[in-house]
Every structure is written in C-alpha cells, then in structure tokens.
Amino acid sequence: MSLVVESVAKRFDRFPALKGVSFSAPKGCFLALLGPSGSGKTTLLRILGGLEFAEAGRVKFEDGDWLALPARERRAGFVFQQYALFRHMTVAKNIAFGLEVRGRRHRPPRGEISRRVEELLSLVQLDGLGKRYPSQLSGGQRQRVALARALAIEPRMLLLDEPFGALDAKVRKELRMWLRHIHDKTGITTVFVTHDQEEAMELADLVAILNQGSIEQIGSPAEIRRSPASYFVADFIDSPIRPSAEQVVPFPETRAARH
Amino acid sequence: MTDATMTEFALPRPRAATADHPVARALLTATAMFFIALFLLLPLITVFAQALKNGVSTALAAIVEPDALSAVKMTLIAAGIAVPLNVVFGLAASWAISKFDFRGKSFLITLIDLPFSVSPVISGLVYVLLFGMMGWFGPWLREHDIKIIFAIPGIVLATMFVTFPFVARELIPLMSDQGRDEEEAATSLGASGLQTFRRVTLPNIKWGLLYGVLLCNARAMGEFGAVSVVSGHIRGQTNTMPLHIEVLYNDYQFVAAFAVASLLALLALVTLTVKTFLEWHYADEIAAVHKH
Numbered sequence: 001m002s003l004v005v006e007s008v009a010k011r012f013d014r015f016p017a018l019k020g021v022s023f024s025a026p027k028g029c030f031l032a033l034l035g036p037s038g039s040g041k042t043t044l045l046r047i048l049g050g051l052e053f054a055e056a057g058r059v060k061f062e063d064g065d066w067l068a069l070p071a072r073e074r075r076a077g078f079v080f081q082q083y084a085l086f087r088h089m090t091v092a093k094n095i096a097f098g099l100e101v102r103g104r105r106h107r108p109p110r111g112e113i114s115r116r117v118e119e120l121l122s123l124v125q126l127d128g129l130g131k132r133y134p135s136q137l138s139g140g141q142r143q144r145v146a147l148a149r150a151l152a153i154e155p156r157m158l159l160l161d162e163p164f165g166a167l168d169a170k171v172r173k174e175l176r177m178w179l180r181h182i183h184d185k186t187g188i189t190t191v192f193v194t195h196d197q198e199e200a201m202e203l204a205d206l207v208a209i210l211n212q213g214s215i216e217q218i219g220s221p222a223e224i225r226r227s228p229a230s231y232f233v234a235d236f237i238d239s240p241i242r243p244s245a246e247q248v249v250p251f252p253e254t255r256a257a258r259h
Numbered sequence: 260m261t262d263a264t265m266t267e268f269a270l271p272r273p274r275a276a277t278a279d280h281p282v283a284r285a286l287l288t289a290t291a292m293f294f295i296a297l298f299l300l301l302p303l304i305t306v307f308a309q310a311l312k313n314g315v316s317t318a319l320a321a322i323v324e325p326d327a328l329s330a331v332k333m334t335l336i337a338a339g340i341a342v343p344l345n346v347v348f349g350l351a352a353s354w355a356i357s358k359f360d361f362r363g364k365s366f367l368i369t370l371i372d373l374p375f376s377v378s379p380v381i382s383g384l385v386y387v388l389l390f391g392m393m394g395w396f397g398p399w400l401r402e403h404d405i406k407i408i409f410a411i412p413g414i415v416l417a418t419m420f421v422t423f424p425f426v427a428r429e430l431i432p433l434m435s436d437q438g439r440d441e442e443e444a445a446t447s448l449g450a451s452g453l454q455t456f457r458r459v460t461l462p463n464i465k466w467g468l469l470y471g472v473l474l475c476n477a478r479a480m481g482e483f484g485a486v487s488v489v490s491g492h493i494r495g496q497t498n499t500m501p502l503h504i505e506v507l508y509n510d511y512q513f514v515a516a517f518a519v520a521s522l523l524a525l526l527a528l529v530t531l532t533v534k535t536f537l538e539w540h541y542a543d544e545i546a547a548v549h550k551h
Contacts (some may be wrong), residue, residue: 076447082440083443101449
C-alpha cells in the first residue's frame with residue numbers, strides 16, 4: 001500500500017471535522033472522497049496537501065512520513081475548486097510557476113521550461129493559449145490550466161478539491177473522462193474530492209464515503225453498489241439495496257428525525 | 260405613406276430600464292459640476308492666483324527663502340519617514356487581518372481606524388503628554404538628552420499617527436477579497452514564503468498599495484493639526500510647509516503664504532496626475548487582476 005492514513009483527526013474550534021480517519025490506497029490509485037458538505041472530505045484533502053494540519057494521526061506515503069514534510073516540499077499538485085490561478089500572470093507563466101520558483105540547482109534551464117509548458121498545454125488541449133490571461137478563459141479552460149500547473153512540478157500525488165464544481169453539467173462530463181485519461185497516462189496517485197456520487201462512481205478506482213468526519217465505507221464503486229455498508233451510504237449513492245442487518249450502522253439523521 | 264400613419268406606428272424611443280429621464284440626468288450632472296467648481300476648483304485657482312498676484316519672481320522668492328526651504332525639507336523628511344513605515348505596517352496589518360484568524364482581530368481593525376476618528380489636535384497632544392517635559396517619559400528623556408517634542412522625532416511621530424490607516428485601509432478589503440487560494444497554490448507548487456509574497460501577493464495588491472501610498476503621502480505632507488501641537492513652530496527649524504504657511508499668513512505676508520501653498524497644492528496635483536497616468540497606462544493589467 002502506497003498511501004496509508006491512520007486515525008487522522010482535526011477540529012475547528014470545538015467542532016470535530018475529522019474523527020480519526022483511517023484507510024489505505026495502492027500506488028497510482030484514483031481515490032474519490034465522497035460525502036455531503038461538512039463531512040470532512042475537503043479537510044482531509046487539505047491535510048494531505050499540507051494546507052491544513054492534523055491534530056492526531058499519521059500519514060505514510062511511499063514509506064515516508066508524509067505529514068512531517070512541509071507543504072512546499074511535498075510536491076503535491078493541488079487543484080482548487082475556484083482554480084486559484086495567478087491572475088496577473090499569463091497561462092504559460094502560471095504553468096511555469098512551480099519550475100521557476102525552484103532553487104537554482106534544481107531549476108531547469110529556460111528553454112527546457114518553455115518546452116515543458118508547451119507540452120503541458122497540448123496535454124490539456126490548450127495549444128496556443130499560453131499568452132492569454134486567466135480572465136480571458138472559460139471556466140473549463142481555467143480548470144485545465146490549473147491541472148497543467150499542478151502537473152508541471154511532476155507531482156508525487158495529485159489532489160483535486162471539487163475541481164469541476166463550478167462548471168456546467170456538459171463541461172463537467174467532458175472533463176471527467178479527460179481527467180481519468182490523464183490519470184491513466186501519468187499514473188500519479190490521485191485523490192479527488194466530490195459531493196457528486198455519479199462523478200465519484202464513474203471516475204474512481206476506490207471511493208471513500210465520508211459522513212460527519214468519519215469514513216462510512218471505502219471500496220471499489222462496484223463493491224459499494226453491491227453492498228452499501230450503512231443506510232447513509234445506500235441513501236447517498238441512491239442504491240435500491242439496503243444494508244443487511246448485521247452491517248447496519250445507526251444513521252444519526254434518521255434517529256434524530258424520529259424524535 | 261403620410262406622416263400621420265408613421266407616427267401612429269412609431270414606437271417610443273428605446274431606453275434602458277434603469278435609465279433616468281434626460282432632464283433628471285442633466286440636473287444631477289450640473290449639480291455635481293457646480294459643487295466641484297465651487298468647492299474644489301475655485302479655491303485651487305485662488306491659491307495660484309493669489310500667489311502670482313505680484314508676479315512670478317515674488318512668488319519664487321518666497322519659496323527659496325531659507326525659512327521656506329527649511330519647511331520644505333522638514334515636510335519631506337516627515338513624509339519620507341512616515342510613508343515607508345506606514346507601508347510596512349499597512350502590509351503587515353492587512354496581511355494578518357485578511358489571511359489569518361486570531362483573537363483580537365476585530366479589536367485591531369477598530370484600532371487601525373482610531374486616527375480617522377480622533378481629532379488631529381488630540382493626536383498631537385498625546386505625544387506631548389507622553390514625551391513632553393512634563394510627560395510620562397519626559398524626565399527620562401531629559402536625562403538621556405533625547406528631544407522628541409518640538410523636534411523632528413515628534414513631527415514624524417505625529418505624522419505617522421494621523422496617516423496610520425491609509426495603506427492598511429486600502430489593502431484590507433482588497434486582500435480579504437482575494438482570499439488565500441493563490442498563496443496556497445503557490446506554496447503547494449513549492450514557493451517559499453518570500454517567493455509567494457513577491458511573486459503572487461505583491462503583484463495582486465500593487466495598485467491598491469500604490470493608491471494607499473499616494474494618499475498617505477498627500478496627507479503626510481499636508482497634515483496641520485497634529486504636527487502643529489508637537490512642532491513648537493520654531494521658524495527655520497521645526498516648521499513644516501503647512502505650519503510655515505500659517506505663520507506667513509498670520510504675519511500678513513499673503514503673497515508668500517499663497518506661494519508656499521501653491522507649492523503644496525502642486526505636490527498634490529502631481530500625485531493625482533501620477534495616479535491617473537498609471538491607471539491609464541496599465542488599464543489592461545488592472546482589469547486582469549480585478550476580474551475573476
């Protein structure tokens with residue numbers, strides 16, 4: 001197992017965002033973190049990216065202590081929901097950023113950087129748009145620039161926070177397949193946050209379903225469809241199958257509704 | 260087709276739903292223009308007209324006279340120290356307020372506004388009470404032969420106090436609006452804190468920063484009340500330009516007073532021109548930064 005998360009916990013003020021989450025995923029896996037808003041999926045992703053700190057727990061990645069590395073040394077390509085492109089830089093400058101901030105010894109020569117930028121532009125099918133500014137692009141194009149920028153640093157792990165959340169349904173569907181295609185081409189371990197069960201089930205090798213800071217179930221889409229572990233999971237993925245009696249975990253909302 | 264049938268079918272002239280009646284629009288514009296002319300343009304013209312009443316050479320003589328030059332120097336020193344320090348403080352404060360959550364944040368925001376709500380006289384007086392001969396630190400300062408009140412340090416302190424909010428006030432809304440996404444992205448791409456600041460944060464706020472600096476500078480050079488309390492009005496030593504103008508005016512040297520005043524006004528006009536030019540020259544870039 002390449003990515004091992006062990007009882008990671010985090011609170012915001014007094015409200016627990018993650019209540020000791022554990023799971024593992026093989027190398028090169030495409031993992032989706034699926035859950036409603038407030039389930040802790042984004043917090044978990046941000047902890048993996050080093051943008052948020054866990055209060056307890058450990059994360060191992062490729063046999064190293066992942067949480068001990070500061071964010072800038074993790075080489076985790078992070079793609080934000082609102083793109084977070086550098087708005088004062090051209091598309092090409094955005095993509096080159098991760099290479100240009102490297103120390104002199106590790107920085108590729110200028111020609112090499114622009115060659116890599118061209119390569120990435122064509123990978124994300126934006127050939128010839130390098131000189132544009134982010135404000136001159138559509139939402140779908142911006143998100144592809146964000147992905148190219150994350151890929152430029154040759155990331156060890158790719159982290160995507162609801163990357164298609166702000167896009168319309170048609171563009172979403174197109175980009176979804178295209179993202180899977182890029183993942184298969186690069187083989188980078190990818191963690192993808194979404195609240196759209198269709199997106200998660202269609203895209204991922206492994207889906208972890210989160211609810212109120214805990215993982216309700218983790219498994220392949222087929223496994224989850226076949227046997228949802230709780231009423232919550234069955235409900236969330238719109239499954240006609242109800243969990244069998246011995247599997248049932250009490251579902252807090254249903255309990256609350258009865259009072 | 261006759262004219263009669265034409266009018267029958269003619270539609271009312273298309274107008275935007277939010278457009279006001281042309282008469283109302285003209286009236287509003289005229290009102291605004293009238294007030295600008297009366298309260299802004301006319302006084303400005305008066306300043307220059309009075310200064311040049313007895314010819315250019317008389318006006319110039321009033322400016323190159325030693326006391327006047329000393330006042331110009333004093334003003335430049337005060338602004339030259341206060342403005343950079345306020346830039347540092349403004350950047351630090353707006354960075355802390357917009358990018359982090361901490362205890363006492365709303366208290367800090369209120370505190371930054373204090374100089375705007377307090378009368379400049381009081382701003383000057385607090386420093387006299389603190390550092391004056393009879394003040395809290397007075398005896399200690401006298402023992403160590405440090406002079407703050409009725410000297411340059413006092414003028415700089417008072418100028419800093421009144422100009423405190425300019426840069427921070429300009430940057431806080433800008434930086435809060437931009438959020439921390441871009442900085443987070445830069446960090447995850449391997450940029451150090453300094454690289455993130457220099458390559459991402461600063462370019463995003465540079466126009467706001469420049470605007471804040473210009474306003475801060477204009478106020479630093481023009482401040483009268485607070486500086487008046489701490490300066491002691493020693494001619495040729497602790498008089499800044501506004502104080503020098505007052506002294507001349509009280510001495511009935513109207514032409515000299517207006518000559519120095521027009522120099523001060525000229526500095527303000529240069530500030531505005533620079534700002535307008537930069538905005539015009541970099542219009543595309545500004546639009547790119549502000550649009551999402």
